[in-house]
Amino acid sequence: MSGHSKFANIKHKKEKNDAAKGKIFTIIGREIAVAVKEGGPDPANNFKLAQVIAKAKANNMPNDTIERGIKKASGADGAVDYKNITYEGYGPGGTAIIVEALTDNQNRTASNVKSAFTKGNGNVGTPGCVSYMFDKRGQIIIDKEECKVSSDDLMMLVLDAGADDFNEEDDSYEILTAPENFQPVVEALTKENVETVSAEVTMIPQNYVSVTDPDTVKYIQRILDLLDEDDDVQAVYHNWEEPDEN
Template sequence: MSGHSKFANIKHKKEKNDAAKGKIFTILGREIAVAVKEGGPDPANNFKLSQVIAKAKANNMPNDTIERGIKKAAGDVGNVNYEYVTYEGYGPNGIAIIVDALTDNKNRTAANVRSAFTKGNGSIGTPGCVSFMFDKRGQIIIDKEECEMEADDLMMMALDAGAEDFGEEEDSFEILTAPDDLEAVQKALEEAGIVLASAEVTMIPQNYVELTDETALKNLQRTLDLLDDDDDVQAVYHNWDE
C-alpha cells in the first residue's frame, strides 16, 4: 500500500477497482483488530486506532463497516492473534525492498513473501540488510483538490506544529515528521480543518535507484504485484525510482 512512489498518487487511490478495495478492506480490518487489542476501542484514547480509521475512510471503507470491525475486535480481544512481521530483501539490480506483514500464520506468510522475491529474480535477506537505506518518518499527504490553504501557509502551519519537511507535487502536498511527532502535527492540521488523504509512519528511501533494463523492470514489477496480491502484506517499501 505504501512506498510505491515518492509521493502518494491521489488519483490512483481514488480509482481503485473493486478487487483492490476488497484487498485493502481485508488489510484494514486486521489493522483495526490489532489496534483495538493494543489500545482499546475508543479512537479518542487510541491514536493507532484513529490512524487506521482515517486510513479506512481515505480508502472509502463505509462507516458501518469500520464500526462493525471495532465492535467485533472489542468483543474478541482474546482471540485476535495477528502479529506484525517484517521481511527485507533485494529485487533485480539490488533494488532494496522492505515488506511489512500482519499475519496469523508466519510460516505461510514467509513462504509467500520468499516466493514473490524468487519469482522476480530477487532474494530475501537478513533483518537489517536494507532498512539502513531508509528513514522511518511520519508522512502526511494532502490532496490539493481538498485543500483551500495556500502552500506557504500550509507549510508554516505544519512546521510550527513540529513537522520536519514539506514537499509539493502536481496533485498533492507531503509533510514529513519524526515518527513520534506525527500525532501532534496531524491533530494540528485536522483542528485547522485540513482534510488529510493519509497520515502514517512510513519508510522513506535515502536514495532512489533507476532501472532501465526491461527484464529487470518486469521482474521487479512481478515481485511487487505478487506482494500486493497477498492479503498478509500490509505495506511494501522500495527504493526504485519509478
C-alpha cells in the same frame, strides 16, 4: 528531495488500491484488531489505534466501519491471533524491499513472500539487511489543485501541529512527521477540511535507485504485484524510483 513526483506514484498506487478497496478495508480491519488487542479500544489512550484510525480515514473508510471494527476486536469474537512479521530483501537492479505482513499463519506467509521474491529474480535477506536504508516517517501527500489553502498557510498549519518538513512540488505538497506527531498533523488538516491523497506512517528511502532496463523493471514489478496480491501483506516499501505516470 528527489526529482521524481511522489504524487504521481501515489496516485498510481491509489488507483490500483481503489480497484481493490475491499482488500484495503480488510488490511486496516486487521490493523485495528491488533491495535485494540495490544492497547485497548480507546484511541485517546492507544497511540497505535489512533494511527490506524487516521490511516483508515485517509482511505475513506466509513466511521461506522471503523467503530464496528473496534467493537468487534474488543469482544470475545475478536480473538483471531494475528502476528506482525517484517521481511526484508533484495530485488533486481540493486533495489531494496521491505514487506510488512499481518498473519495468522507464519509458514504460509513466509512461503508466499519468498516465492514472490524468487519469481522476480530477487531474494529474501536477513532482518536488518535493508531497513537501515529507510527512515520511518509520517508522510502526507496533498493534491495542489484540490487544496484551497495557500502554500504559506498550509506550511504554517502543519508545522504548528508538529510536522518536521513541508515540501512543495509541481503537483503536490508533501508533509513529513515523526511517527508520534502523525496523528496531530492529520487532525489539524481534517479540522481545516484539507483533503489528502495519502496519509500514513511509512518507510521512506534515504536514496532512490533508478532502473531503466525493461527486463529488470519487469521483474521488479513482478515482485511488487505478487506481494500486493497477497492477503497477508499489509504494506510494501521499496527504493525503486518508479517512472512518473503521465
